[in-house]
Amino acid sequence: MGNEFTTVIQVSKQFLSSEEIKQSQESSLMKDQQYQNYVSKKQEVMRFLRFLIIRLKFPIRVLQVTSYLFQRFFLFNSFRKYSSYSHEIAVTCLFLSIKMNDCIRKSRDLILVAHDIRLSPPLNSDEVVKDESDLTHILAENKVDEQRKKVLYFERLILECIAFDFRHNNIEDYLIKFSKTLSLHPQVGYISWLVSVDAMMTEVILKQSPHVIALSSIVLAKLLYPEIFTDKMVITELDSLDLKYSRFQCERSQIYESVNEMMEFYMSKNQLANSFLFDFLPKDLKFNDLVINLKLELPNHFDIPPNKRKAEATINKDDLFYKERDYEIGKAGTILFVYNND
Structure with missing residues (x-):
């Protein structure tokens, strides 16, 4: 090339x-x-x-x-x-x-x-x-x-x-702002932060902007908390939490895809060895089984019909953007690097 x-x-x-x-x-x-x-x-x-x-x-x-x-x-x-x-x-x-x-x-x-x-x-x-x-x-x-x-x-x-x-924008910055806006309980906020750190090790960061990952971390923390802890006051607060995705410039599909992928990270026992959240949880907790059960119910939380699938976008397979990089071009010719409008 x-x-x-x-x-x-x-x-x-x-x-x-x-x-x-x-x-x-x-x-x-x-x-x-x-x-x-x-x-x-x-x-x-x-x-x-x-x-x-x-x-x-x-x-x-x-x-x-x-x-x-x-x-x-x-x-x-x-x-x-x-x-x-x-x-x-x-x-x-x-x-x-x-x-x-x-x-x-x-x-x-x-x-x-x-x-x-x-x-x-x-x-x-x-x-x-x-x-x-x-x-x-x-x-x-x-x-x-x-x-x-x-x-x-x-x-x-x-x-x-x-x-x-x-x-680049930091996920942590958005997480702090969203937590304050939603008046999250400190423990839920901390779990959200641990989830967001774990998300950094997944392909989610290649797909979604930081503000989407931040809100997805809060959503996943909201789902996890009642399954792990028994503080009724916090659980009541979470039940009344008003998570309007559009309020945070996020789409429902983006949050669903992000949460789904984060759950897949937690379903892998090998990847749990790297998890910051897992280190925080009670050692006797069967976290893997818990996440599997939550993932099965995930479409219901987002009101997504089980058989509804996202249509795949058409991709030009011949586009050089998706090909292996050739670093010899710059030695003999010219490469012009251009920002897009993401």
Whole structure:
């Protein structure tokens, strides 16, 4: 493809439909039958990122952009080709995310701590915090330089992959505003926040804008709370909660799709190991069974007929946007990166 074009226009598209994601994965994952390997590796990387963010004392909001960039990269790049560099790509995504969230740290710090975590993976979040006063002994300086070069290399690929589109809004900001508007009980607000953090590790962040994810997290927290806790006063407050989606510039279908996908995350026992919400819940709770039962009733909560299916949008399969990225174009020709109106 690099020899066929001298000038290419690459449009930035922040959020994609399920059909568009599936079409993009045809090139990056499906053609090599790598999808299950990718899912497994993504779970491993998200756990690694969780520990890395906690260890470096970054605000959890940096996980949102980090996860978005990581998943976005493997939408448009061959997993078979780059799977062995998954952790280096994850560190690069985190490096970009902290710059976009004004939490500046040197790449050297990230590389050293990331290497230490990979050498001695913590069993849980309580084991993460360590003294960072001296990590220089764990990796020789020439190895640090090698890793830094990899970070710079993948940084360029990721920036081209997102068309240098740095626009982003934090889910957390919307969640705080919505919680205040709805006068949510603090415990329900906290559960909503935990759900929103878990949502950052799913494909929801590739599909929906932050305000939709924030409201979806509140909706899911509202469904979960009465099944887990017995505080009648809070449950009564939730029953009277007026969730008019249009009031928050959201569509019913968007909330339904987001909540449905978040529930699928909780239905996977492997993914529960990464869940912030699951760590908060009572240990004897059969959470997996609870979510399965709620998911079966989900269409009723949204007044959606069981047999009603969303019509799939028509996608031009020959559109280069959905193809694997060719980074050789920029070496011999020109790429014009253009923002869209999402």
